[in-house]
Amino acid sequence: MPLPHAEAAPTTITKASAGPAVFALAMGGFAIGTTEFAIMGLLQNVTAGLGISIPAGGQLISAYALGVVVGAPVLAALGARVPHKYMAIGLMAMFTLANFSSVLAPDFGSMLVTRFLSGLPHGAFFGIAAVIAASLVAPTRRAQAVAMVMLGLSVANVLGVPVVTWLGQNYGWRLMFLAVALIGAATILLILRWVPFQPVHQEAxxxxxxxxxxxxxxxxxxxxxxxxxxxxxxxxxxxxxxxxxxxxxxxxxxxxxxxxxxxxxxxxxxxxxxxxxxxxxxxxxxxxxxxxxxxxxxxxxxxxxxxxxxxxxxxxxxxxxxxxxxxxxxxxxxxxxxxxxxxxxxxxxxxxxxxxxxxxxxxxxxxxxxxxxxxxxxxxxxxxxxxxxxxxxxxxxxxxx
Structure with missing residues (x-):
């Protein structure tokens, strides 16, 4: 069935133009998946660098997950009146800045805060990206468009996580967060370039x-x-x-x-x-x-x-x-x-x-x-x-x- 949301895709959007937009959103998923899972492979490096135990380091993973749980409903609700394209850009900007802050975090306490902040836009970004992607394609291809956005998360486990883990092990674990921040910044540019603007629903x-x-x-x-x-x-x-x-x-x-x-x-x-x-x-x-x-x-x-x-x-x-x-x-x-x-x-x-x-x-x-x-x-x-x-x-x- 077609999307009942009033923000349907404009008729000028074609399959060809939808592809780059979905790719831009999937790139955001790639960045999110990389930062979520790469820290597990670098946990020993991170804990040694911060001078903490492995169990304490596990709290950095939990802090990110808590940020996802809290941020998804809160940010999605607060952004109800924001056009989807600008909401996606804002969420990715928040994600990028939080990961860059992890590069500079001097101690365990500040790192815990930056990991929580990194998790906040995770769910809301995937939510808004799914709605945008589904609106750009025919009703019979909605789920495939959503899957393509989520594919960024899957590819992160195959490509992004191994690469940044290798970087972190050989050149310092903080490079993992820097690499993710750079991918996030590239995602913002791709969304600006390729994701079409759609006016917000008047009753939102x-x-x-x-x-x-x-x-x-x-x-x-x-x-x-x-x-x-x-x-x-x-x-x-x-x-x-x-x-x-x-x-x-x-x-x-x-x-x-x-x-x-x-x-x-x-x-x-x-x-x-x-x-x-x-x-x-x-x-x-x-x-x-x-x-x-x-x-x-x-x-x-x-x-x-x-x-x-x-x-x-x-x-x-x-x-x-x-x-x-x-x-x-x-x-x-x-x-x-x-x-x-x-x-x-x-x-x-x-x-x-x-x-x-x-x-x-x-x-x-x-x-x-x-x-x-x-x-x-x-x-x-x-x-x-x-x-x-x-x-x-x-x-x-x-x-x-």
Missing amino acids: SIRRELGSLKRGQVWLALLTGVVGFGGFFAVYSYISPTMTSVTGLPEAALPLVVGLYGLGMVPGNIIGGKLADRSVMGSIYLVMTAIVVVQLLFWAAAPVPWLAVPLVFLLGAAGSSLVPALQTRLMDVSPHAQTLAASLNHSALNLANALGAILGGLVIAWGLGYRAPALVGAGLALLGLAVAALSGWLERRRARA
């Missing part, structure tokens, strides 16, 4: 955006993401010790394993967009089922290297293929507040990250071994599938009524 307001939170379907879609995607993170959070302790791979092979996961995210994102354009809810049902199956296969095959390693690729593909459908679903069930709804998806995914990591850690702490998180992941994905099924049933019942 903070109250209108927040009104989406009164819709039960919005909360069901968010819960689907938190629970279902939590299963994905339950496994990925502990992939390194699983591959070394259970699969028996040497530590030197871990970059290959993580790279396979990132490579899986790229086709997963593209396939997820195509599936969601055929049927958003059908895509969620199918992908959730695939996540359950892949998790169970990984649990069974973890001790066998030639089976476990390819399944890491499938884990990345299955998880990332869910994101375009969830993003599009939130935009559909909140037609008059799409920016806030799409932004909240990233708050949900960060909560899923925390939920999966906590539950996966619990079963390991209980002595059930490093394979146990895969069973937790399958259970969470199955629960997410049940929430999605309830959402679909309620929608069909309302349509019949």
